[in-house]
Amino acid sequence: MSAPPAGNQLFRRKPVAEMVEETGAGADGAAATGAGDRGGRALARRMGVGQLMGLGIGATIGTGIFFVMTTAVPEAGPAVIVSFVLAAVTAGFTALCYAELASTIPVAGSSYSYAYATLGELVAYVVGWCLVLEYAVSSAAVSVGWSEYLNELLDDTVGLRIPDTLSFAPGAGGVVNLPAIVLVTLCALLLVRGASESARANAVMVVLKIAVLLFFAAVALSAFDAGNLSPFAPLGAAGIGVAASSIFFSFIGLDAVSTAGEEVRDPRRTLPRAIIGSLVVVTTVYLLVAVAAVGAQAAGAFEGQEAGLAVILEDVTGSRWPAIVLAAGAVISIFSVTLVTMYGQTRILFAMSRDGLIPSLFARVDPRTLTPVRGTVAVALFVGLLAGFVPLDFLIDLTSMGTLVAFLVVSVGVMVLRSTRPDLPRGFRVPAYPAVPLLSIAFCLYLLSGLPGVTWLLFAGWLTVAAVVYVTYSRTHSRLREPR
Template structure:
């Protein structure tokens, strides 16, 4: 006679960490094609990423996500005090980064906070986190791609005196109808990702080096035009404006999460993952605050509102010449390509993990024997990201990304506390200092920033959760591997 576990037990069943690691291959690096269950035909993702390449993934997914275009929307909300908004967002990201470092070193697999939630909080929570990650990665990739056309136009205008027509180079709501450059960008990224993760990581590492040099150049030139009067009044819109701006720009820190999505493709992950997360946070925070100070010192805060390719324009205004703006626009084009590459990469690895767990159709977990990449999965993500970038307004995309990111970050911090209590002796390459204060502060800061998001964001988020519930109860709860294992056990028993 077949029996089933109670509904509540089915919804909150947890995936054993040993199973997660076995499916991924050993942390030391299992050869492709080993007998443990991985993707299709036992083929695993290949461990080919070292510390610099992984740090570049974190920096690449973060620098460029916001700093090249977020000031035009964040500064009008907070004035010069947007510098404090960046610090507030960085503190929240820093507290969470420590929690990510511990979880990534304890559970070195793909899937990021989705996998961590499956191991600590249960299946239905993990599925909800997976949806938040869809918003975090898929939606943020679209938001990033949207701005590529603006800098492309800036470069082509300065270099060749040619501009792409506004109706096909701007996001909807800002004078555009169909963002063609964004679609082209996503297509190029998809082709590179399908070729292989090692090639993608090398290209990304090169582009990260370029973008760091470009931003340091901006800071150096920007400070020559610094006027202290531009910072007064420092907080014209009150601390409420600072909170709103911090909530909006928090999506600029999603690169920390992107590091952990590469858990199954990293050499020596128990050491490399936490180091890369911390390196990424430090580099990104210093760059963001430096750029914000230089930009606000060089230009009145009222001028940022709606400014297209704003950082390049600031360089032009300071020098009175076109070459700094031309070089910066080119750097932004490279940078946005890099961050789109990494964010779409992270999205495909999360869907890969969900497909392998049976939470989504098996097709999402298929790995190409030739390239070692999830080709079909990558194509689906590319089509979805391109569609959003082409047709959806930018402000909606950025706030949805922030909300999805903050929810996922909160779950990771809670997961650290649960795992410390349930499996205190689990091997960890890194342990959060100041436990349990740091994880609790991380959750508190995330909730504070969630509170500052625009009300319309919660409506779209609610719609996403309703759709997620329909998919989970209509498909995932019956097709998950854990459910099949329970059914087989009860049938044979």
């Protein structure tokens, strides 16, 4: 039988029942703990609410707080606190939308899979590429920040620093960021061992990072000076919006939770609880640390400050040991962020590969570890190149772009699926519908408008590459071209 016309294929949706059936799950979303007999293309459901919340918190806390203050405070001043609130409100509206779609479509792929079920192949394909960008660039950005804190820790403990030529990208005064590449390699090795093993390691690191950040807040608040909050918003509302746009990448953990849809027990209940729980914990810690930081140090001192939170502790206490504790905690906790964001990217590629939109190697699961080993290696190579050779500022804004586009599509998807498939079982429903998804869309568009022009140009270039791949490969390999 001939393939459907290209125009029909672009907007053809993938049935939700088929998505769930591919995972080996029943109609209620439950599944056996094994991988099932899916030709090496099914993941194992082994994680519960605690491990899943650990993934969300692990992917989020550390991405922003440990080093984004040095770029966000110069943009917004002490009003960076409001920027975090604005980003958190946007993430909150979107989290509710994620919770509904995750409980309705409990599969790998996050917003890519949700878009395929609601908006069709073209939108899903674009969202998939946005997610690949989001996770790859976020992993690289966090690895670069890890390198800074590692240098701070080595300097404070043994009086040594890795030479700038080996700890900075070419555009930032070095040749290659070698520590960042080492971190990516270590995360890849752990991910290859298995998802549940990675989740347990991440859970330990999450506890450590929260303890370290609470320690920072307690010490910094002891030196709180209200004078540091004036002028509160030197660049006005525009500065607050720009800062909120650049720090929004620190809420990527919400998406990371939903990428684990096929590796969670009882996903229709577990996913919504983990998504909302992660957001509450993350927002609380972020605001506490942000208030403590801007209260303890003048806004003008943040710009260009390397390993900023550790420096604040050293200045406040006049002693090096608190800074050592903070730097050590950052080295450990930022490791967990890289681990989870790389995990998320491999699962996005897994879902796209299973649908035929990218080569099949990304969907092949190792029979022993039940993980996509080849896909993980490919991700590590790509992320390692970005981390080693691209400066941090470009990476942060590109991550925000990919994240906001994905969040925007999820909010639209909730409304479309409510209209087209009101009969589907939902473990969670967005409250105050349709106000919440509409507000989520509006906030995402507002934050997108605050991103710089160069980020839009780089994003356009990325989508151009995506279009070439679709025309030359995906269009003819998509599984939706063949009648079921």
